[in-house]
Amino acid sequence: MTKRVFGVSSLIVLALLATGCSASGSDDTDSGKIASSMSVLFEEALAGEVNDFERAVLERGVEDGRIGQSDYAEATTMYATCMSGAGYALERTDHLNGLIEFQPPALTASQEIDDLMAMDYECMSTTGGNVIRLYELQQGNPSLLRDTATVAAECLAASGVVPPDFDKEDYRQAFSSDGKLSELSFDVTDPRVGSCLYGIGVTVGIDE
Template identity: 35%
Template sequence: MRTAIAFTGAMAVMVLIAGCVTTEGEYDGGSTGEEKLAGSLSELFEQALDDETNPFVIDVLDRAIETGKIAQEDYDEAHRLYRVCMSDAGYEESYEQLANGSYKIAPPALDGQEAVEEYMSVGSDCSDELAPVESLFILQQGNPDLLADPEQVVVQCLNEAGLVGADYTAEDFREDRDARFQQAPYDPMSAEAQECFSNAGFSISVGE
């Protein structure tokens, strides 16, 4: 059985090369307890706007601050710009829209580490609009309590979906993940579990 774990989105693409799993992302292991990322979504949008220079992203954030959320159509347009850029660069990715409205990216076949690194570099260059919009959009859609620990976001969602009991913890989730979910009290590939994973920014695939 093989378990592949990455983060959803353009800046965190999972690449399988010769049976190995390579992941790229900026997750630092998460926080503990009930730490919050901010007091509100609008506060996060305003913080992001302070450091933003991309005109498209600035317009999206201005609208989000006014309405209280990033609109699906704004996220979709950011993703379209990314797809066009990657296609123009010669990459044929495939995309699956998840229940939270975001897209899971499946990379093309890549031959060797050099090709992987080039692909990741191009993906980064093509994500100027998508990366900042997507990170906030996924947070908005799947983490309304703004929990700082993505693993706690998964646990809360699994509990609300009735897949685990109230005594299931983030440590339990880490242990199940490390054990490839062989003893997990739920099917990690079920639609409900997959939605919980994607809500926290994870892309988890379990197979033979």
């Protein structure tokens, strides 16, 4: 699950709109879950290519069943420092669920965007990318559900921005209006909405 979508469209920018994308190769399809636990995902990540920082954090995660907020904060700081060193001044948003979203300055030329994406990949790969993506999954989808529309709908209902009976079909319908903000039943600029959406890998941008 990628969290850094740097493109811009007309009114609403949506990335990974509740299509059940997973953050790893885990497959717990019978239960409708990405994996049986976060520890399973940590072990999978450890079996791949990780740096010393990531290894230490993930090994603690296997024992504790979760990644600590301080480790996530350190990972995001390293990532932002890497991007800054490459000349990208990132705008930071601290979401209500503890997740940190970074957005770069607006870019238009395709080569500029390609260069940005390449640097984003490099910085994520060489700092704490595995820690970042797994912590964001842990916080944004604690039940590890494959159906992220359900995750988003439950979060929005729990936050009070939609009625308690708001479900995944309502969520999907809400974003089937061709980007017409006036047709949504809630304000996408509400921090509670941003927190729920970013928690499932959706980032929203509005063209003024």
